[in-house]
Amino acid sequence: MRRTGSILVVDDDPAICVVVGEALRRQGHKVEAVSSIRQRSEMLESFAPDVLITDVMLPDGDGLEDVAGILGRWPELHVIILSAQNTLNTAIRATEKGAFEYLPKPFDLNELTRAVSDALTMKEGADAEEVGLPHDGLPLVGRSPAMQEVYRTIARVLSNDLSILVLGESGTGKELVAEAIHSLGQRRTKPFVAINMAAIPRELIEAELFGYEKGAFTGAHARTAGKFEQAQGGTLFLDEIGDMPMEAQTRLLRVLQSGEVTTVGGSKPVRVNVRIVAATNKDLPQLIEENRFRQDLYYRLNVVPISLPPLRERREDVMILARHFLDQAAQEGLPRKSLSDEAAQLLMLYHWPGNVRELQNLMQRLAVLSRETVIAADILRNALPLAAVPADFTAPSEQLAQAVGEWAKRQLGIGISEPNRNLHNDLLAVVEPVLFQETLARVDGNQLRAAGLLGINRNTLRKKLTDYGLDPSQLRLND
Template sequence: MMAGNILLVDDDEAIRTVVAHALRRAGHQVRTAGSVAELDREVRNGLPDVLLTDVVLPDGDGIDIAARFATEAPDLPIIVLSARNTLTTAVRANEAGAYDYLPKPFDLETLTRTVAAALKRRGKAAPTTTEDEDQNLPLIGRSPAMQEVYRVIARVLSNDLTVLVSGESGTGKELVARAIHDLGQRRAGPFVAINMAAIPRELIEAELFGHERGAFTGAAQRTAGRFEQAAGGTLFLDEIGDMPIEAQTRLLRVLQSGEFTTVGGARSIRADVRIVAATNRDLLQTVANGQFREDLYYRLNVVPILLPALRERRGDIAMLARHFLDRAAEAGLPRKTLDDEAVQVLEHYDWPGNVRQLENLMRRLAALSRDDRISAGEVALMLGDGGAPAAAPADIAIDAAVRGYVERLARLEPAALDDGTLYDRLLAEVERPLIEAMLARHGGNQLRAARAIGLNRNTLRKRLDTLGIDPSSRPSERELR
């Protein structure tokens, strides 16, 4: 490993101590500073080989430092460290000329590898620009998985490399494409999207490349396709895995030559677009199945971005949920907040529909919740109505389910609640599905079901007779929810 002179700037003494120790163990010489003023004093004693700087410092901003040194010492690799783990930070660091951006907390092994790579690639820093922080960026989350997404996005903004975004439905693939466009060098041009799965096979080439008058029945005039409409900007090819094989051949020729012709046309037109494609399918598997061209796959997969499922970034759920409630309020729905137990229910749910499902749920809760503060019971009730059951700890799940039932009771007319039978009715409503569910779980074995509930076997038999429950019956999956 190449040894170097490293300057570390961070106002947290503990971080300085730990990072400096790790770098010295890797064979580097390390100087440290806790502020911009201390940094300047150290630099007067000689430039380091690599500069590591935090973003928030007592007397300045680490990204401003990166921008300054990108002009004063363009050969100096600068690695930005930040606890403000947003897409904005990654983009600002990249545009300020930083060699790399590492979100806190970071792995020390990753840090030492990054420093080693920076030492080998001195002199290849990005050009210097600055931009004010935009608080309305489309992607939200500070999980490690999202940090990697931000880092890749930041690195493709200054070029036109083709990007392939993959991930489950609802993870936000179009948001990634829009971020690349809105923050990149083609931001002044149009952003044009086309969903390959929504276009009939016989029309997809005309939709992409346009057609001349008389090219086919019904072509009464020349029509520009999406490539022409997106000229100077970005063309987003959504669900690229559903593209017919014959259209794939023509798209491949465009990517290879940079030119295309309209359907029925003879004149070549330059394809002045950046391509961002997206898929929720395993494209390598579709290649193996003969449904997708291998050469097209590699043309599209120049820069891969894998979006994590929401269940793989549970630490972002509370932030996303509150953001969606704020957006709902901006759209005219009542402003609502979430109580702590409601957040726990959200964080333990598996989210088969990912971020899109969470956004829809928050809008429903904003519209339908009676109180300003949304409870765990309301969340559990709506999740039960619209998806797989939450994988929550038993105490949270049981509490949420009971609260949801009681809240529904409270919405009944007063006359239905004041007849003196409410307590017995509530117990009966809870007892029957509980006994049925436990019998189903234990294959009709009454002894095991009784132990799970906390009753002795004779008491359970009496309750079965009283409630008229057939122990051999199986409640439906819907009833078990």
Template sequence: MSVERTILLVEDDPAIALIIRETLVGECRRLVSVGSVAERNAWLADHRPDLVITDVVLPDGDGINSLRIDAAIPVIVLSAQNTLDTAVRATGIGSYDYLPKPFDLDELTASVRAALQRPAETAAGGDPAQADSHGLVGRAPAMQAVYRTIARLASNDLAVLILGESGTGKEVVARAIHATGLRRSGPFVAINMAAIPRELIEAELFGHEKGAFTGAHSRSAGRFEQAAGGTLFLDEIGDMPLEAQTRLLRVLQVGEYSTVGGNQALRADVRVIAATHRDMRTLVADGRFREDLFYRLNVIPVTLPPLRERRSDIAALVRHFVEEGRRAGLPDRQFAPDAMQWLERYDWPGNVRELGNVVQRLAVLSRDTVVTVRDVETVLRDNGENGAVAAPADLIARAVDDWTREQLAASESDGDLHARLEAIVEAALFRRVLRDVRGNQLEAARRLGINRNTLRKRLGQLAIDPSQP
């Protein structure tokens, strides 16, 4: 039983540690809490826990890289860094789960229960991939789900289907999966199904022999052969003709193929990642995509959010594109606060790709080092962009709608939705006001229209340090 187990919690924030202790009080016999690498190592020298829950950034070191324990002990990693790097490093040490901060207490409890009830097993081991964002930028909750999936794909060769609107970064994600996976030393080969004439798709995929068809003057290796030992990325798979789908299905089923005009069986030594902006289930229902092939490709689905649903990432993406442009020789630029707010409120119908193009144009066309709202409006107008600018109230309403939809889809019980949402909104409100009044709780309470004692009580319940909101 999990209640007989011992948990070691490594967390330097006393408020967070207290909340975790209170949450997990019924899940174990003993929960030991320490706040540094040195304290953790001292305790581990004489004890063996059944589970370790650890933060990444600790006062005296890195909570992941410095952790040395029996591989059979599950580890749950908590982090406020919330990047792909952290998720990959957590997976690299064989962690059982990775939860970005702020995390859901119900999710933490479920993860702890599952970790304590699992049979002992050996961690995956191996060297974690290099700490690199691989072009992925953002800490929005929807991106955290993407990072966690990518990290969990690092130790296997399962087929992946990446779904999302045009411009959301599907190829970037495919390259990140390749770069953090078992085949990262092999080639990454991409082919766009929508860009190849239907009569040439099979030759492009599988190669052809000399004389196989008119114009085939010599043997040509196909993408499967070129990608041997690595990853084959099939972009816009929803546009693949039915006749080519049949042959692709057989390759995925038996792991072998032959070139066009050839009869020698060749081994398909690749990981297949497919992507599309289309609704695949609609294509299947309409008879335009084989259902059996869809399930072969959709082993691990990864859904990318449109940029309008992750507006909190826009500022970081802008900085990323500015730095990318600077390295390519474009002028360095800064964005005025109101210009950045304008970008964050724009709907971005072309998603991240459109944002990157706009930032590059602004770098070239802006007269000053600081980009203004007028510069942004001019560039978008001159380029025929017509995305709507959302009002702050609309953004809040959309965010609440998206959050509620995700919670209802992920949980059978929605009885605590109001309290959880209230805590999220209240915490954001309190932090914003405290920042504006530089931590003055009396003035913050006055602006919020509540009693100072009520404010102090809620700050404690929400684990908010008023000196560092």
């Protein structure tokens, strides 16, 4: 049984407070959220939380500075640190201050809810085997900037009933976004009903959406409620809306404008109250130009757009997702598996035309078919489509290790008798300028973005650039 407790969330980003708070409340926790160190101190006194989730950079100071003092006063409290300063120094400080967990921003919400569960389990003195029990936070996984923007948009729409249009290629997780909006929103106690327009014959779409009366057509043996009525008070997810026939679009628009549906073969309208979330992988503006989609319906649906990026554009999420799906498979009774470093490199090289759904299917297949606990690169290569990756692939990490090994052998051969030789600094002087140049070129000379990719402080990056005589304005991507 999941252990619940009281959680205090401290972050000056309202979207983070909303999303984290709603996800934790959904798991049965009591949650309060504040935005400053002063408010945090007041809530620690009055709220007495079991777990404190706090950002580092707060409007009135460093959120890490007095964590040791807090734990000295409340030794049973578990502290989880969030920080956009994703540096080794921050992680070390969090550990030294006694934090239970440190998660760099942008963080994965499922990782955070798991950390809360683990903290509460440890607080109650549970056996180590119980740590990391299955959880049901947001069904979305990823910490890439693109996914963080998706999370922020979801947070902004939870307290209202605006229509949502989710855009993205097949397999990117559009229905998961709809489920998240419903399960965290104010309609979560009511039904969530989904209908795929592309999977229903054209002549049956209106009957499926609006219902039908007995005798309305051959086979209509009794009055049947449509999806609108089934979703009464909840959320109706209209998937693949771009495949909806024009005649059905006209009637759907009328329903959205009036809030009433009339069954096929019926004459008395029924009042409905549902939230609409639609999704498509089609270019709706292009369909409008081709007179295949109604412009007025598009404006009615596209009040708040949410764009899901393809997996190939959020490669930093590939391994997070892969591990998540392997854990998920183990929770469902399949053998627990992990990926070798070389297999992980292969996953990063693959272009994922089927997006997240393809990755999920692959991980489930490997969990069944791989005989070893650790999935090797050759097993993964055989599971991927032919020609997906080079047959003579050598993991970049392995190539780098070999290169460093050869360099070290040469240097040791040259200067083994020199007692004051600093091989570590010598290696950094060779490697760091190349790394900085390539990173800055990739981000068009933007030092803030480069520092984020490198995982170092921007001031540290500036000093290094000066030391190596590198000019960011001259570093641009040429390929």
